[in-house]
Amino acid sequence: MNRLPEISRRRFLRTLIAGAALAPGLTVLGGSFDSLRGDRVGWARLKTPSPEWKRHAGSDPILTRFFREETTLNIDSTWYVADANDLGELRRYPFLFSQGVGVITGRTGRSNIAEYIRRGGFVLVDACHDIHVTPDFDEFLRRQFEFYSAVLPEARVVPLPAAHDVYRCYFQIPGGRPPHTFMSNVYDPKKAAHGLYGVTIGPRMAGVISVCGWQCGWDHVTEHPSPAPAGTDVACMRMVVNIYIYAMMQGA
């Protein structure tokens, strides 16, 4: 007698969940998030003088798909470019993702970023965990802090405590600690010790700085050379969703 091929436990659970998802569909026909979306917005990366500014950008649609599946945010699946030297491009997006703003040294780019933030924009900086891109995480942070203190003197950069809303406003982030990814999955306690840093202007948050390497997580580069801990990609995307939603809920 021919047997059906063995399937993994993960696949079995997925099948089970898919089945469970069918039944609620009877009562909420047509009630998916697609019918409850707000006005459309794009996910944009900040183009800086760094050659690494769009590293992992090709996988950003994985993140935007996650946004659409998990929230009612009407976000495009495409990723967009916002050049730091073009304020007209920056202002199209309320939220910018960046590999780091410390590399912006030109006067135009620096004043544009400052003006963008003063108008109400939000910048999320997340360092790639690859040591060829970010050789020293402490040095990386120092350059971001210096950037903000130079171009936005009214801003303060403060570490976010574990009880901060950003860790629980949508998904519950375990322990109030942001997830980290590590080069070749080798744990780096020095890197892991860093939490998140908020860029605040008065009571409002204008940006977040992290060295967690979330983009490496949703790009699945952490799968090589050995598999990353299960759920790393989802944990990274959840953290970004939380920051995004937190930014939406703060006054500009």
Next chain:
Amino acid sequence: MTHIEWQFGGWLRDWSASAAIALLATLGAAGMVYVVWFYRRTPGELTPRAWRWLAGLRAAVMLLLLLCLANPERVEKTPLPKQPSRTLAVLVDRSASMSAPDYRGSTRLAAAVRRWRQVEPAAKHNFASVNYRRFANDVRPAASLDDAVNTGPPGSETHLFAALHQTLAENPSAIVCLTDGLDTSTDDAGKFTAEAVARGVPIYFVPGENHLLPGTSLALREVKAPARVLRRTEFTATAVIETAVARDQELPVELWVNGKKTASTRLAVRAGRNTLSWPVTVDSGEPDALTLEFRVGDQSASCVADVVENTTMNVLYYQGALQWGYRFLRGALESDPSFRLTAILNPALQVQLTAANGAALTDLPEDAAELRRFQIVILAHVFADQLTARQQQTLVDYVRGGGGVLFISSDTAATEGFSGTVLEQMLPVIFATRNDPANVAVRQMQFQLSANAAEAGGEMFEGGSQAITLKPFALLAGVQRSAAGRLFSDTNGEMLPQFAFNAKVRAVKPGAEILAVSGAGAPDVLLARQQFGNGFVAALTTDLLWRWKLALPSSSHAVEIFWQQLLLSLAPATGEGLYLVKLTPSPAVNAPALFVVNAENAPALEALSPTGMRQQLTVVDAATADGPAWQASFTPTTTGRWEVRATDAAGRQARVVFPVGNKPASAELLNLPTDVAGMKQLAESTGGALVQDAADFQTPMETATRPPTKTPEPLWNSGLLLVVMLGLYATELIARRRCKLL
């Protein structure tokens, strides 16, 4: 007694029961055959026991699914309450107005009785018993029609609605009332009419008419205005006028603000007694004290409203879908500390943020009282199915009571969902329905644009550039005339809001004010506003303008000014102003005239005679459950125009000016004409009629055969059934896994 039945829902409801059951049985049998066939050809080795279990589980899920599709409904049939016996109650109006003879010596009572005697034999034939009562100040039983007509003297007042209410309580099959339709008490006719309609007892009026020379009366009863209003907003001042006239006519009324006439109209007055309310929308202007004086005939009444620079504005923000607008709106309001924002963010998504002040709300309240602490409610990109019917009704009640609502949505698909809803009733615009061909075309275009953006595969690796054109608001000519129009009064190109997307509306309601449109040609309405009850509602059919904020220099405050001014234009006036009410309709010489004031603390009252003599009045506490009140009275000593002034502890002043005659004129003795139209309207609303000849009186036989009311309630869409189905399905999956079938 309630009777329970069962029926199928959905498209099966229109089928006969046998056909529906046959179809379901066929489908069920086919499902069983499929289950048996499916497990017979399963490649794995199954024991008979496992086979039976798996097939049973699959069959159970399928039968439950079939049950859901059949949509059984529980139907509760409640028959109307049966009449204990066919009893006719006949009420005879014995008030003074019914007994006053005209120049021929004929009274209204005699005329009504004459008409009723033509009908009485038929009534006695159709009803098991006919009970007579007479009424004036109260209701008393009578042995017969003659007894009701001849016993006792005429009463000094007519408590018509009280008498009808008391008779209805005895649940007769029908009521016949011989009257001139003039209720001289202060009872609420509308309240009684609602009760009569609910009870389903038909009321027949036999009108009593004669040829008395009719008299007239006029009294400016009270004026109302808020104690404090915000600068550059609108508020409502209201005059309540009581008048009685012989024939339909118009009554000229005027409002003077700080000595300048600002509004006037002619109110339609119908023959008989009228209580007229004239609400006037007043521009508050800049901070000052506004003296509002209403003038009607030879009477006037005034009060004062303080226009203030600012006050605390509590705003409730309810968001239906995640969007960036909230961040920028919040920023705009937080720049002014007088705005306090409470947010309900995506209740379905359960976004949790620490409440900045006070306890956070998790959802829109279902009780208007809970909304009272907010001056404005903003509904931002809400979907119709997110709000229960009760929440929508609560919002309507909230606005009616003086609250302000700002409805914002740029999504035509979302606004279509509100078409025909309770919420739409109060909005200044009418949304298109889902089947509107124009909107279908727009949606198809939007879908195509969205699909094009998603299919731009080349951008996956190179990054795209999102180009969204911002379009400016455009103003309609004359928009600056109102306070709301001043939203844009100081504007230049930069100050005009710019938007990216907007929803389509089908029409703007009559009376609504269009504040902004999308441009030239056939523009879309972007911002409209209207008064609803005592509050204001605005509809903004664009996004929340966050792109405009990002497009402006950080030094610009245009966005903050726009949002703050828009909300201020919807803000309700605060508090209740001092007002003085003249309780005596027609004061006369040597008869006490009574006044009441609504102040918290004892006010000072004085009366000024036509010759300028002042008399301080003593006030006594007359507080009721409705609030504080103080009463005072004085006795005029001469005819002419008298004035009474009230001044409260804060120095606010209200006054009434009224004529004093030689003798008191009660409504009963004014020879007011018979209110034939009012009786006809009330009778027809209850299923009765105005009886002017025998043919008008028809026994209410139809009430006995009226079908019972039905209340269907779907049974399948319960959480329990869902859990059972999921449980069975999961059990089957697990069992299949254990049997190596997965």
